[in-house]
Amino acid sequence: MSELDVMGAPGTAADGLAGEKLLRVENLSVDFPTDDGTVHAVRDVSFTLGRGEVLGIVGESGSGKSVSSMAVMGLLPKTAKISGSIRFKDKELVGLSYKQMQPVRGNGISMIFQDPMTSLNPVYTVGWQLAEAHRAHHDVSKKAAMAKAVEALELVGIPQPDRRAEQYPHEFSGGMRQRVMIAMAIINDPDVIIADEPTTALDVTVQAQILDTLLRIRDETSAGIMIITHDLGVVAGMVDRVQVMYGGTVVEQGGVDEVFEAQRMPYTVGLLGSIPNPNLLGKRLTPIKGAPPSLMNLPQGCPFSPRCPLAIDICRETEPQLLETDRAGHYARCHRSDHLATIEQPQRLFAHDEIGTVENPASLTAADPDVPVAEDLADVEARLHEEEKPTS
Numbered sequence: 001m002s003e004l005d006v007m008g009a010p011g012t013a014a015d016g017l018a019g020e021k022l023l024r025v026e027n028l029s030v031d032f033p034t035d036d037g038t039v040h041a042v043r044d045v046s047f048t049l050g051r052g053e054v055l056g057i058v059g060e061s062g063s064g065k066s067v068s069s070m071a072v073m074g075l076l077p078k079t080a081k082i083s084g085s086i087r088f089k090d091k092e093l094v095g096l097s098y099k100q101m102q103p104v105r106g107n108g109i110s111m112i113f114q115d116p117m118t119s120l121n122p123v124y125t126v127g128w129q130l131a132e133a134h135r136a137h138h139d140v141s142k143k144a145a146m147a148k149a150v151e152a153l154e155l156v157g158i159p160q161p162d163r164r165a166e167q168y169p170h171e172f173s174g175g176m177r178q179r180v181m182i183a184m185a186i187i188n189d190p191d192v193i194i195a196d197e198p199t200t201a202l203d204v205t206v207q208a209q210i211l212d213t214l215l216r217i218r219d220e221t222s223a224g225i226m227i228i229t230h231d232l233g234v235v236a237g238m239v240d241r242v243q244v245m246y247g248g249t250v251v252e253q254g255g256v257d258e259v260f261e262a263q264r265m266p267y268t269v270g271l272l273g274s275i276p277n278p279n280l281l282g283k284r285l286t287p288i289k290g291a292p293p294s295l296m297n298l299p300q301g302c303p304f305s306p307r308c309p310l311a312i313d314i315c316r317e318t319e320p321q322l323l324e325t326d327r328a329g330h331y332a333r334c335h336r337s338d339h340l341a342t343i344e345q346p347q348r349l350f351a352h353d354e355i356g357t358v359e360n361p362a363s364l365t366a367a368d369p370d371v372p373v374a375e376d377l378a379d380v381e382a383r384l385h386e387e388e389k390p391t392s
């Protein structure tokens with residue numbers, strides 16, 4: 001059975017909530033030829049999105065999150081070389097022209113971008129813009145389209161929607177503008193909504209409200225939603241499944257609780273160490289040392305190997321496949337995921353001297369023999385194993 005058969009098989013944990021597959025992305029790769037060389041922006045990415053499902057796509061800057069979603073929307077520049085398959089319901093999208101994609105875009109699949117001001121026209125009222133977006137896909141009167149616009153504003157939680165529909169974008173706060181963008185995304189009742197960093201520019205309270213709004217939209221419309229973010233913390237407790245991207249490809253994928261509970265790829269462990277955790281309030285975070293790889297000059301083998309505390313020779317030679325781990329429906333692209341599974345406190349692998357460890361910030365000022373603070377990373381693993389051995 002191929003990797004994809006497993007991921008798409010009905011009844012597995014990798015399935016959407018309600019079973020119907022809205023999107024099937026298989027072996028998607030996107031290259032950008034440039035004067036300096038080819039950027040391998042997306043490499044062999046496969047995933048599915050089910051009706052009513054929320055999928056989180058997480059990874060550092062430049063990991064290929066936006067290019068993957070722009071490929072789904074058919075919005076990549078003509079220079080992009082795309083291979084693989086993107087099926088929306090039964091329709092193959094790869095190979096369609098911009099014009100052929102037009103009926104799908106907005107109507108079947110819609111997108112919410114990070115910065116609403118660049119997507120809204122300042123010289124037209126919000127209601128007019130929503131109504132026109134509806135009329136672009138439906139043969140209805142202006143009055144009916146405006147009624148639909150007001151309904152969409154109401155659905156995204158904008159108070160007094162009929163009055164607000166007559167206002168201009170600058171009359172809305174940042175959070176309210178992002179709600180307008182969500183209204184724009186749902187005005188044609190799409191099956192799939194892609195939200196690319198929908199809350200990055202907003203403060204934490206407003207972020208939570210926007211994410212709640214998206215969940216409510218999912219409940220009310222059964223749309224499948226993809227939320228793209230660099231912050232794993234944002235998707236916790238919100239998405240059904242999570243897909244971690246690194247170096248242009250998926251490195252870990254599974255139910256969100258599974259992935260939060262037991263990571264099977266060290267990069268995800270590192271990502272979790274670099275997000276605020278309410279249970280560790282006041283303690284330091286442990287960002288992953290080093291920089292993400294250049295997608296023009298990827299290192300040989302696993303792209304995470306230069307930063308990975310578990311890297312061994314094979315990691316620097318051969319890139320691992322995305323395979324199911326010891327946990328059903330949980331996939332990882334790592335030669336050592338079985339080994340990672342045996343480590344009790346994997347976050348300690350990412351301890352480093354400037355930061356200390358998340359579990360013991362006191363190590364920054366006082367020597368603690370139990371906390372591997374200033375050791376060479378390669379020694380940390382050996383030490384953890386020593387600690388795990390039963391004492392006689």
Ligand SMILES: Nc1ncnc2c1ncn2[C@@H]1O[C@H](COP(=O)(O)OP(=O)(O)OP(=O)(O)O)[C@@H](O)[C@H]1O
Nearest residue numbers: 032039041060061062063064065066067068230295
């Ligand atoms: N038109 C293009 N031509 C050349 N390279 C591109 C083009 N568009 C994107 N890239 C490159 O593709 C890679 C992936 O970019 P992408 O925008 O998908 O990253 P991302 O994961 O969304 O990052 P961020 O979190 O910063 O939004 C980057 O190295 C980027 O520079």
Ligand code: SF4
Nearest residue numbers: 302305308315334335
């Ligand atoms: S394959 Fe090797 S280098 Fe890559 S994440 Fe796994 S252990 Fe680390």
Ligand SMILES: [Mg+2]
Nearest residue numbers: 065066067196
């Ligand atoms: Mg992006």
